[in-house]
Amino acid sequence: MRFRLLGAAAFSAVLIVGVSGCVGAPPDPAPPRPAPPSAAAIQAATDSLEGRVQHFMDGGATAFVVQVRWPGGEWSKAYGVRNLDTKDPARPQDRVSVASITKSMVAVSVLKLVDQGLIGLDDPVNGVLESFRTTLRPPGPITVRQLLNHNSGLPDYGDAEHEAEPLQQVVNTRLSLQRGLELAATLPWESKNVDRFAYSNSNYLALGQLIEKLRGRPVGDVLNQDIFAPLGLQHTSLAEPDRGAPDNIHAYSMDGSERVDVTQAEVWVGSPAGGVISTTQDINTFYRALLQGQLLSPAMLEEMKKKAGFAEYGLGLSRFPDACSGEFRYGHHGAIFGYMSISVTSADGGSQVTMAMAVRPMPWQDPARRIDLLGTQMESAAQETLDNLCH
Numbered sequence: 001m002r003f004r005l006l007g008a009a010a011f012s013a014v015l016i017v018g019v020s021g022c023v024g025a026p027p028d029p030a031p032p033r034p035a036p037p038s039a040a041a042i043q044a045a046t047d048s049l050e051g052r053v054q055h056f057m058d059g060g061a062t063a064f065v066v067q068v069r070w071p072g073g074e075w076s077k078a079y080g081v082r083n084l085d086t087k088d089p090a091r092p093q094d095r096v097s098v099a100s101i102t103k104s105m106v107a108v109s110v111l112k113l114v115d116q117g118l119i120g121l122d123d124p125v126n127g128v129l130e131s132f133r134t135t136l137r138p139p140g141p142i143t144v145r146q147l148l149n150h151n152s153g154l155p156d157y158g159d160a161e162h163e164a165e166p167l168q169q170v171v172n173t174r175l176s177l178q179r180g181l182e183l184a185a186t187l188p189w190e191s192k193n194v195d196r197f198a199y200s201n202s203n204y205l206a207l208g209q210l211i212e213k214l215r216g217r218p219v220g221d222v223l224n225q226d227i228f229a230p231l232g233l234q235h236t237s238l239a240e241p242d243r244g245a246p247d248n249i250h251a252y253s254m255d256g257s258e259r260v261d262v263t264q265a266e267v268w269v270g271s272p273a274g275g276v277i278s279t280t281q282d283i284n285t286f287y288r289a290l291l292q293g294q295l296l297s298p299a300m301l302e303e304m305k306k307k308a309g310f311a312e313y314g315l316g317l318s319r320f321p322d323a324c325s326g327e328f329r330y331g332h333h334g335a336i337f338g339y340m341s342i343s344v345t346s347a348d349g350g351s352q353v354t355m356a357m358a359v360r361p362m363p364w365q366d367p368a369r370r371i372d373l374l375g376t377q378m379e380s381a382a383q384e385t386l387d388n389l390c391h
Contacts, residue, residue, distance in 0.1 A: 036072035037351075037389045045388035046075050049353075052381035053079055056374075060360025063090040063249045067280040069288070069352040070389050076280065080358070083250045084259075094249045095235055095277050096356040097264060098341045099334025102238065102276040103204055106219070107148055107316025108290065109226045110207050111300040114144070118214050121145050121303060129209050131181045139191035144210070146194070147203040148315040149308035153193030156200040157183040167255040167364050171265040171337065177212075177272070180205045197311040201273035208272030219272050231289050236278040241269050249356075251338025253364035260364075262337040274336055280354040283343045287331055291349040305330060305347075320344050320383060324351075324390035333379065335371050337364070342375070344382045351389050353382045 037045075045068065053064050063080035076092035114121050119128070124141035126132045132142070139153070146152040160183040184202040208219045215222050220238035228236050235247070241264040242248070250263045268275045289295055296304065304315040305328070312319040312328075320329040327347055334341040334356075341356040355378060362370060 037070050041389050041391050042070070042073070042075070044391065045385050048388055049381060049385045050077075052377075052384070053077075053355075056357055056377070061357050062252070062360070063094075063358040064355065065090060065092055065094055065096065065249065065280050065357075066353065066355040067092065067284055068385055068389075069284050069350075071350045082246075082248065084252065088246075090249055091247070093235070093279055093281060094247050095245070095279050096249050096341065096358070097251070097268065097274075097334075097336050097339045098276050098278050098283060098343075098356065099268075099274040099336035099339060100201075101278075101283060101332045101334045101341060101343055102272060102274045103316045104290070104332050105223055105227055105238075105276060105286065105316075106204055106207055106211070106272045107304060108295050109211050109219070109222050110144065110148060111296050111304060111315065112226055113211070113214055115297050115300050119144060119210070125206065125210055128213060129206060131178060131206065131209060135178070135181055136185050137189055139189055139194060142194070144207075145315065147207050147210075149313060150197055150199050150203055150311075151195050151308055152200070152203055152206075153189060153191070153196065153198065154200050154202045154206065155184050155187035155189060157181065157202045157205070160184065160186045167253060167260050167262075170267055171260065171262050174266045174269055175271070177205045177208050180271075180273075181209075195309075197309045197313065199313075201271075204273040205271070211272070218270070220270055223276075227286065227295065231282075231285055231294075233278070233282040233285060236276060236282045236286075238270055238272070238276050241266070249358050251358045252361040253338055254361050255364060259361050262364075265337045268336060274334065280343075280356060283341075283354045284345070284352045287343055287345040287354075288349040288352060291330060291345055291347060320379070322346060323383075323387045329383075329386065333375055335375060340371065340374055340378060342378045342382050344379075344386060346386065351386050353385045355382060 057079055065078045067076040078090040078092045080090050082088045082090050113119050122143050122145055124143055142152045157180040211219045211222050223238050243264050252259050253262050304317055306314050317330045318332050322329045329344050329346050331344040343354040345352040
């Protein structure tokens with residue numbers, strides 16, 4: 001069984017005038033903030049997005065939630081139902097599993113360790129993590145950076161699982177960080193793959209162990225202290241499941257002819273590779289705070305945004321072309337049992353879109369091609385929305 005996760009206001013200048021003599025160079029002016037989009041641009045963006053969402057709903061999605069933000073405003077909407085049994089309508093503030101968007105958050109907590117001098121970005125973890133000495137067989141020194149940008153060559157533990165396992169067993173069996181790395185250790189870790197980009201959830205299990213080793217607390221507690229609590233993300237957690245909460249959007253997979261509720265599957269509970277539960281609003285708040293410099297030092301934020309080799313991926317951040325600025329937008333995709341998500345934010349944090357979908361219940365064992373297509377379509381919808389806002 002494969003467990004892959006896909007995978008302001010207008011600027012105003014302030015003049016500082018010395019009253020006597022030379023008082024030194026004035027501070028650098030604040031960067032200009034983009035003007036709000038026109039009403040016509042907002043209408044075009046939301047109309048186009050609604051058409052895109054209708055395509056997903058016509059394709060069998062059971063729910064879709066989205067929030068768009070721009071300087072000075074926002075737009076949120078929900079489609080479909082929270083639960084196929086109760087038929088309660090979905091709400092814009094409902095929670096979903098955001099899958100690999102988790103990686104951006106974990107990367108922030110790792111880079112905080114670097115900011116605080118507890119480890120270096122290019123330091124090997126081999127001597128720090130017991131799993132690298134006793135469980136895994138790394139072909140050489142593996143650095144924090146290589147784990148963050150998927151250049152370590154560490155195999156994805158999902159590739160070691162058996163296709164024949166019953167869905168209910170997978171959904172209801174928790175996978176510890178150590179167990180995930182034990183599964184990865186059954187696959188060859190070849191030296192030729194080091195320094196080549198290859199997306200692997202195992203990298204973020206190792207980073208979860210690094211956080212827990214250096215902080216002495218569970219990774220979920222560290223994320224709460226580093227990100228969730230300071231930003232007021234009251235609907236975001238990496239913690240114990242609460243499947244019965246009324247604000248959950250449920251997701252489903254098919255096991256033969258049986259429809260199985262896979263909401264907050266145990267296999268992903270607490271996982272630094274993809275276990276965060278959140279809302280579109282909270283995810284937008286996170287990425288805006290990150291890109292506006294509220295979570296990391298300027299140096300660490302720049303490192304996080306750097307491209308890793310040929311892939312448009314930095315340290316826990318995907319890069320998307322920005323037709324408005326000619327530069328890049330940043331965010332991440334997510335795909336997990338029954339859910340897909342994407343969040344994209346302009347480099348200045350001003351324009352954003354986060355969307356999440358409970359997909360049509362599909363056979364669970366290998367829907368990779370279908371998931372890849374949906375991921376491409378969601379990215380296109382997100383990018384088109386942000387492009388429309390600047391026209």
